[in-house]
Amino acid sequence: MTQRFFSRLMCLAAMFAASVTVAAQPNILLIVSEDNGPELGCYGDPYAKTPRLDQLAAAGIRFERAFVPQAGCSQSRASFLTGLYPHQHGQIGLATWGFRLYRAETPNLPRSLKSAGYRTGMIGKLHINPESAFPLDFHEIKTANFARNTLSDYARHADAFIREGNEPFFLSVNYPDAHDPWVRQIDGLPANPQGVDDVKAMAYIGIDPLGMREMVADYYNCLSRLDTLVGDLLDVLARSGKADNTIVIYIGDHGADMLRGKRTCYEGGLRVPMLVRWPGKISPQVRSELVSTIDLMPTLLTAAGAELPHGLPGRELQPLFKPGEATWRTHYFAEYHTHAAAPNYFPQRSVRTERYKLIENLLPGKVHPDYDLTLSKLDKEAAKRKVSGGLDLTRVIAQADPTVRQSFERMRQPSRYELYDLVDDPHEFHELSGSTEHAAVLHELQTALRAWREETRDPLLDPANLERLSAEVRSIKSKDAGKGYLWGYPDYFFGREPAATEAPLKKKRKNKSSLQSEE
Secondary structure, eight states, X not given: OOHXXXXXXXXXHHHHHHHHHHHHSOEEEEEEESSOOSOSGGGTOTTOOOHHHHHHHHTSEXXXXXXOSSSXXXXXXXXXXXXXXXXXXXXXXXXXXXXXXXXXTSOOHHHHHHHTTOEEEEESOOOOSOGGGSOOSEEEOOSOOTTOOOTTHHHHHHHHHHHSOSSOEEEEEEOOTTSSSOOXXXXXXXXXXXXXXXOOOOGGGOOOOHHHHHHHHHHHHHHHHHHHHHHHHHHHHHHHTOGGGEEEEEEESSOOSSTTSTTSSSHHHHEEOEEEEOTTTOOOEEEEEEEEGGGHHHHHHHHHTXXXXXXXXXXXXXXXXXXXXXXXXXOEEEXXXXXXXXXXXXXXXXXXXXXXXXXXXXXXXXXXXXXXXXXXXXXXXXXXXXXXXXXXXXXXXXXXXXXHHHHXXXXXXXXXXXXXXXXXXXXXXXXXXXXXXXXXXXXXXXXXXXXXXXXXXXXXXSHHHHHHHHHHHHTOOSHHHHHTOOOSHHHHTTTOOOOGGGSOOOOOOOOHHHHHTTO
């Protein structure tokens, strides 16, 4: 045989091998809902009507204890798309208030998968600054769409993207439910809305006044509508013929915007649903390990055969894909900084084990500004709904069980540490940091939390950074001011000062409806 023949044969073999490699790469469908914890039927919630998500759980893994690293929209989304904690990537507050990644070149899922040969797409909001850091081939419905306009477009756009080509794809679909406003019914969904007599408030809230029950009922109605929309999306995937080679992940971005939920380090804010289906690769099961959404990036890049960025703190979930014991993390870490700016600013760090949770409040003894803001927000929502008798949460809390009342007082003005036994007290009402019986546990968790902060180079370990961030955040009084401000923390957190040309800038103000749609 001639040399030319051998060369051609080798070329054909290489092309065949490449085609096999590409074909073996799984598609990835990442489904994200807004502002809801594991209030789903598959998690045992008695009021949830979520048959399609329950079916997804039955066909894959339901992670019983899944968490986000910060209970805020932009912060959480930046974390599962970069695989980093907020204090590592820089998106420590909402994008709509101008908070941003430290560096636009920080590795992220769309960029890494695109380098590995994937088409990348998103439906719904990204909500991270700068948006240009995320190379998307396809992006539809770029706002949060809290008005729930034309919800059928999510499945329609997904159908177009999924069928567009034969390359492996990454598609993130981001729904507006169950973010407030909690809308009872849109386009006939849900078909049979629940009312005040059908539900009770989530147990972690600690109170269940009738004036708040209508909001809770409509929160569950949002989840029922979400379930139908996710079902429509999964039907699109099935009809495409690509479902058997697609990893489907469903997560919430953080817990509900209720008391002791979103914008806290309590379980009600940090714990989320996480369902993963991968036909032929995952054994249907329930796992109880402590997993985090920062584990998604190393998991998905490994599944795609893509290169992992150096220093990711998360872990590949693959050891949990088959039944049986697996060596896994013993400590899960989380944090909080702010949401908007001054109204929500109260930096915290937390760690939990199988049994215990420790929260460290970095401004001990100070009043948490978000406490009164949340109460006021819910009171106003009740007034808007013309709830009979209105809702006065300050009065309701004052009349609550002493243990519950004390938990709210602690939330409003906490001491340095809060310690909870999550086996005996899963909803974190009994604080144990002053208990001599738990002194050893307190010390062990304090040590673990400090070591994690040092290992991940937490900028707020430096008191000067904490003081300067506090002053900077409190100087911003409105969303317009935040959006038009060039934040300094991405520089001074690391010992740099912004150049003179990088002084705070005013940007063109967006119209009101645009701002509201991106909160």
